[in-house]
Amino acid sequence: MHPARPETTPGPVSRHSWQAALARGLRDPAELLAALGLTAAECGLGEAVMARDGAAAFPLRVPLGFVARMRPGDPLDPLLLQVLPSPAEGQSVPGFGADPVGDLASARSPGLLQKYAGRALLITTGACAIHCRYCFRRDYPYAEHSAAASHLESSLQVIAADTSLEEVILSGGDPLVLGEKRLEDLLLSIDKLTHVKRIRLHSRVPVVLPERVDSRLLTLLGSLRSQVVVVIHANHSQEIDGDVSQALRALAAVTGPLLNQAVLLRGINDSSRVLVALSRALFGAGVLPYYLHQLDPVAGTAHFAVPDSTAVALLAEVLAQLPGYLVPKLVRETAGKPAKTPLGSFGTT
Ligand SMILES: *Cc1c(COP(=O)(O)O)cnc(C)c1O
Ligand code: SF4
Numbered sequence: 001m002h003p004a005r006p007e008t009t010p011g012p013v014s015r016h017s018w019q020a021a022l023a024r025g026l027r028d029p030a031e032l033l034a035a036l037g038l039t040a041a042e043c044g045l046g047e048a049v050m051a052r053d054g055a056a057a058f059p060l061r062v063p064l065g066f067v068a069r070m071r072p073g074d075p076l077d078p079l080l081l082q083v084l085p086s087p088a089e090g091q092s093v094p095g096f097g098a099d100p101v102g103d104l105a106s107a108r109s110p111g112l113l114q115k116y117a118g119r120a121l122l123i124t125t126g127a128c129a130i131h132c133r134y135c136f137r138r139d140y141p142y143a144e145h146s147a148a149a150s151h152l153e154s155s156l157q158v159i160a161a162d163t164s165l166e167e168v169i170l171s172g173g174d175p176l177v178l179g180e181k182r183l184e185d186l187l188l189s190i191d192k193l194t195h196v197k198r199i200r201l202h203s204r205v206p207v208v209l210p211e212r213v214d215s216r217l218l219t220l221l222g223s224l225r226s227q228v229v230v231v232i233h234a235n236h237s238q239e240i241d242g243d244v245s246q247a248l249r250a251l252a253a254v255t256g257p258l259l260n261q262a263v264l265l266r267g268i269n270d271s272s273r274v275l276v277a278l279s280r281a282l283f284g285a286g287v288l289p290y291y292l293h294q295l296d297p298v299a300g301t302a303h304f305a306v307p308d309s310t311a312v313a314l315l316a317e318v319l320a321q322l323p324g325y326l327v328p329k330l331v332r333e334t335a336g337k338p339a340k341t342p343l344g345s346f347g348t349t
Contacts, residue, residue: 018211022129022177025063029085032062036072036080043075049085060085061131066208069241078236078268082132086303089133093302100297102335112155116339119167119200122155124175124186129209134265134295134304156189163195167229169202176205176212184220191224199226202261204233207240210247218254228255231290235262235269237281245285252286259290262328264311265304272317279318279326289328294343296333308332312344 026032029050033040040050062083070079106113114120128135159165168190175183190199205212221228230251234240240248252258260282262269269275279289292315295305306314315330331340 016180016214018209018214021063021065021209021211025061025129026067027059027061029060032060032067032080032084035067036070036074036077038073038075043084044087045084046087049087058085058131058133058135061128063129063209065210065243066130066239069238071238076267078274079238081268082134082235082265083130085133088303089300091302092299096297096299096302098299100335101333105335109154109158110151112158114165118164119169120159120165121169121171121202122159123172124170125173125178127177128172128174129177129205129212132204134263134301135298152186159190159196160193166196167198167200168196169200171202174203174205175201176203176209176217180216187220187224191226194225196226198229199224200229200231202231202233206230206232206247206251206258207234207244210243213247213251218250221251222254229259230255231259231261232287233261233263234278234282235265236274237277240281240285248285248287258287260287260328261291261293262289263293263295263304264306264314264330265295266306268304270306270310270314272314272321275314275318276321279322279328283326289326291340292328292330293340294330294332308343315344 026035029040029045033043040046060083066079066083070077074080102115103113106115108114108120111123112120113123159168170186175186178186187199190196232248248258262278264270269278275292282289292311294308294311295301297305311330315327319327329340330343332343333340
């Protein structure tokens with residue numbers, strides 16, 4: 001991801017408190033460790049990772065509110081491990097590449113991906129409020145393939161001309177870091193296309209930057225003709241504190257039930273105890289578990305991978321402990337398939 005995308009560069013005056021909170025996010029590993037009372041040695045980090053490198057392809061980025069939910073003094077904190085760069089990212093592992101799920105091949109126009117019937121996914125920006133080390137889009141060529149500026153118009157034309165598209169998914173990056181005006185214009189342009197019944201937002205922002213869920217956003221979402229479906233992304237119950245719950249409940253009051261997608265991550269949520277706690281915390285905040293994704297094999301993320309056999313066994317343990325509606329679907333994305341592929345109790349593996 002490019003470090004200097006216009007919509008995340010703090011302007012001279014931060015008019016909105018969420019933009020100020022976004023701009024205050026940490027970008028320096030040394031600052032993050034200092035905030036938690038940890039040393040680089042305790043976290044197994046050498047100088048290469050610690051050197052603050054604004055030009056790095058995927059630098060550290062984490063909002064202060066998310067840092068506040070980490071346990072001080074714990075180098076294995078499950079929130080810290082999601083954002084702290086690791087020397088393991090430099091390892092090249094067979095099978096882990098740049099475009100593992102066929103995103104580029106599925107583009108109908110630059111920044112508009114369609115893999116499945118009736119729904120298409122619009123890359124709205126390359127920017128995110130947080131940089132998750134396991135991210136499946138970390139190598140996506142956002143500069144050429146985002147709906148930013150010039151590409152957006154052609155993507156909207158494709159959507160307008162294809163009445164089989166009843167759902168448009170705004171993704172990224174993260175659509176909720178777009179500037180207010182750009183998000184409004186985009187949502188209103190899609191909302192005008194009467195064959196579009198649902199607009200879906202895929203966003204980690206309500207979890208990592210709950211300040212973003214302000215009255216202007218709620219009013220905007222509430223004003224649309226289309227049904228709005230918000231799919232958030234949390235991987236661990238510790239991510240959901242009081243502020244996050246409040247933001248999620250406010251969103252749900254406007255859009256209806258929220259859904260969550262999580263990624264199964266070694267050392268972070270690969271135990272049934274943690275997965276059960278996540279489902280309970282989500283539902284407590286008005287969110288249903290939707291997908292538990294097997295990691296996409298993106299270069300630099302192999303150290304987070306959990307074998308399918310382990311994942312299936314974990315899901316069986318979760319199923320034995322929770323009502324069915326609190327059990328996410330364990331899925332893997334495979335290029336060329338007509339849907340995400342279910343694994344385990346819901347599938348065939
Ligand atoms: C994952 C994905 C979707 C959403 O799939 P659902 O099963 O509807 O949640 C849609 N389009 C693309 C390109 C995707 O990768
Ligand atoms: S918020 Fe989503 S798109 Fe952004 S870095 Fe994290 S996983 Fe990737």
